[in-house]
Amino acid sequence: MIIENIGNPILESYIFFAILVIGVLITTRLKRTESGGISLDLTNELKGWATILVVTSHIGYFLFANHRFLYPLSNIAGVGVDLFLFLSGFGLAVTSYKKLLSTWEFYKKRLIKIFIPLWISLIIFLVVDKLLLGQTYEFWKVVKAFLGIFQTADIYKDINSPLWYLTLILFYYLTFPFVFSRERPGLSAALWFFIGFCLTNVGFGFYSGVNHLYTWHIAAFPLGIYVAGLFNNTPRWLSYLVDKINFMRRVVKPFGQWFLRVLTLLVLLYLIGYWMINPGVGGSSWLVQAISVGAVVVTILFAWEKPVRFGLLELLGKYSYEIYLLHWPLLYRYDFILRYLPAGVAVALGFVWIVAVSFAVHYLSEKINQISLIKVK
Secondary structure (H helix, E strand, O other), X not given: OOEOOOOOHHHHHHHHHHHHHHHHHHOEEEOOOOOOOOOHHHHHHHHHHHHHHHHHHHHHHHOEOOOOOOOOHHHOHHHHHHHHHHHHHHHHHHHHHHOOOOHHHHHHHHHHHHHHHHHHHHHHHHHHHHHHHOOOOOHHHHHHHHOOOOOOOOOOOXXXXXXXXXXXXXXXXXXXXXXXXXXXXXXHHHHHHHHHHHHHHHOOHHHOOOHHHHHOOOOHXXXXXXXXXXXXXXXXXXXXXXXXXXXXXXXOOHHHHHHHHHHHHHHHHHHHHHHHHOOXXXXXXXXXXXXXXXHHHHHHHHHHHOOEEEHXXXXXXXXXXXHHHHHHHXXXXXXXXXXXXXXXXXXXXXXHHHHHHHHHHHHHHHHHHHHOOOOOO
C-alpha cells in the first residue's frame, strides 16, 4: 500500500511535528540526579528518539509517494540505526564490566531476549498474512527468519524487511564473548571495525542482498564498546580534560554556568538539525557513516547535557525492540489508519497503535521468560 495523494505534505508534517512536540513537552520533567554515565533512563530516551527516526523514515519514504512528508525527520534513519548499534555495544560492555558471565550464561541471557519477541511477532505475521491476505512465504525463508537470518531487505515483499538489522546485531552478540576484552576495549573495538570492513568489502553471496546496508553501519557498535571502555578505564588525557571542565564550571558564577550550558545545547541542537537536512546521502559510504556517527555523538551529548527528561521518548525506548519488530507489517500490510485520516494525525495515531501492540508482545515475552525452563538472571 502506497498512499499516492496527500493534500499538503508540508502542513501535514507540521501537524505531526506539533503533536510530537506537545507529547514530549507534557511528559518532560527534571532529571532526578546528574548522571555520571549513560543511565537506563537516558538509554531509553535515546532509543525512543532512534525509534522515531526509523519509523518516520519508513513511513515518509515507503508509504507515501510524496517524500516531502515528514521531512527532515524522515531523512536520518541511518542515525537511528547507528544509535541502536552504539547503545547495544555500550550496554554489552558496561554490563560485562559489572558482572563477568561465562559464554553460555551470556548467550542464555541475551539471545532469549532477542528471539522470544521475534518468534512471537513472526508467528503473528505468518498467521495473519495467511488468513487475511492469503500470503505465504518460502519454507526456508521462514526457517531462516526464526533463526534471525535475513538475507534481503525488500520493503514490500519480505516477511519483515527492516529485520536485516537483526542479523547484524546477532553477529555482534555471537562474537562478543570472544572479541571483547575488559582490559583492552579499544583493541576490541578496532578488531570489530576491521572485521566489519573486511566482511562488507568481500561481500559474500550469503548476505549480498543486504551488504550495502551493513556497509553504512560498521563503526557504531565498536564506538559504543570504546566509549564504555573510557568510562571504566579512563585514560589520563580524558581525566585531565574532565578535571579542567569541572574546574571551569566551579569558578564560573551560576548565571555563567547556565549561559554556557544553554549555549552548548544550542550548538549541539544546531548540529543535529544541520545533519538532518544534510545527511550525506548520495555520497560515499564513508561520508554517510562519518556524518551518521557524528550525529550519534552529538545527539548523545545533547541528551546527556540537558537538565530534563523526556518521558514520551523513554516510553518509546522501553518498547523500542518490539516496535522495531512490529511497525512495518502493521503499517504496510494491516493499516486501517493512514489511508483514512489526514496524514499528520494518522501517523500520530499509528504510533499509538504500534506502541499498544508492542506493549502486548513485550508483556507476553516477559511472561514466557518467567515460565521458561531457561532461567534468565
